[in-house]
Amino acid sequence: xxxxxxxxxxxxxxxxxxxxxxxxxxxxxxxxxxxxxxxxxxxxxxxxxxxxxxxxxxxxxxxxxxxxxxxxxxxxxxxxxxxxxxxxxxxxxxxxxxxxxxxxxxxxxxxxxxxxxxxxxxxxxxxxxxxxxxxxxxxxxxxxxxxxxxxxxxxxxxxxxxxxxxxxxxxxxxxxxxxxxxxxxxxxxxxxxxxxxxx
Amino acid sequence: xxxxxxxxxxxxxxxxxxxxxxxxxxxxxxxxxxxxxxxxxxxxxxxxxxxxxxxxxxxxxxxxxxxxxxxxxxxxxxxxxxxxxxxxxxxxx
Numbered sequence: 001x002x003x004x005x006x007x008x009x010x011x012x013x014x015x016x017x018x019x020x021x022x023x024x025x026x027x028x029x030x031x032x033x034x035x036x037x038x039x040x041x042x043x044x045x046x047x048x049x050x051x052x053x054x055x056x057x058x059x060x061x062x063x064x065x066x067x068x069x070x071x072x073x074x075x076x077x078x079x080x081x082x083x084x085x086x087x088x089x090x091x092x093x094x095x096x097x098x099x100x101x102x103x104x105x106x107x108x109x110x111x112x113x114x115x116x117x118x119x120x121x122x123x124x125x126x127x128x129x130x131x132x133x134x135x136x137x138x139x140x141x142x143x144x145x146x147x148x149x150x151x152x153x154x155x156x157x158x159x160x161x162x163x164x165x166x167x168x169x170x171x172x173x174x175x176x177x178x179x180x181x182x183x184x185x186x187x188x189x190x191x192x193x194x195x196x197x198x199x
Numbered sequence: 200x201x202x203x204x205x206x207x208x209x210x211x212x213x214x215x216x217x218x219x220x221x222x223x224x225x226x227x228x229x230x231x232x233x234x235x236x237x238x239x240x241x242x243x244x245x246x247x248x249x250x251x252x253x254x255x256x257x258x259x260x261x262x263x264x265x266x267x268x269x270x271x272x273x274x275x276x277x278x279x280x281x282x283x284x285x286x287x288x289x290x291x292x
Contacts, residue, residue: 057223072212
């Protein structure tokens with residue numbers, strides 16, 4: 001591998017093409033959400049008011065900050081600041097863990113109130129409410145899986161930076177992993193208003 | 200593909216982050232009012248501006264070759280087409 005020709009233009013283009021398929025995946029979920037919102041506006045309103053704005057807003061700030069650290073890590077590695085790169089990547093991973101912990105608290109509170117897919121309470125309630133919470137778990141769950149994958153990729157990248165495999169001359173892998181992380185942030189930029197704010 | 204690489208400064212990235220936080224505060228405040236359907240449009244407009252900032256600066260799109268922006272718009276138009284087509288059916292059925 002050490003003598004392999006690196007084509008960072010091609011690597012980035014490939015990453016972007018993958019990110020577009022991700023946009024369409026989450027776009028599909030958002031279409032589903034908006035169609036059911038027009039069908040059950042009242043039930044979606046009631047459901048939305050049961051979500052905790054403080055959890056949602058805190059996680060928005062946590063993710064935006066993690067994205068800042070990720071973007072800075074690219075600047076740091078290109079300037080040859082290895083320790084700073086590692087510090088910023090740790091910051092990103094730390095934010096990912098905080099995000100997941102808050103999500104855990106939020107979901108536990110919902111489970112505690114008997115709100116989870118197929119729960120007796122939702123089955124007995126109006127169909128619009130159960131659809132709202134199914135979409136809530138689908139969107140935040142799919143997004144949460146992306147956060148976990150992003151955190152693992154970020155850790156893997158940090159190990160390669162530590163070993164010097166990624167450095168100021170060859171760092172397209174780090175760039176691509178941060179691109180993936182920013183996509184996770186982008187998706188949350190839409191989940192937050194749709195579920196926590198507009199209802 | 201040898202070209203001089205553009206590196207974003209920490210200051211500029213921090214400025215983008217501050218703008219994103221301000222926009223987040225703005226979207227929370229504006230949706231606390233009962234504006235009806237305008238609330239939805241305001242929230243989506245702010246989310247789009249935030250996405251634009253993330254894509255342009257954090258994701259470096261502003262400094263990539265034009266091909267990247269072309270395929271970005273193809274993807275966005277495709278998604279807009281799906282959304283438009285779906286709502287044409289849902290609203291006028």
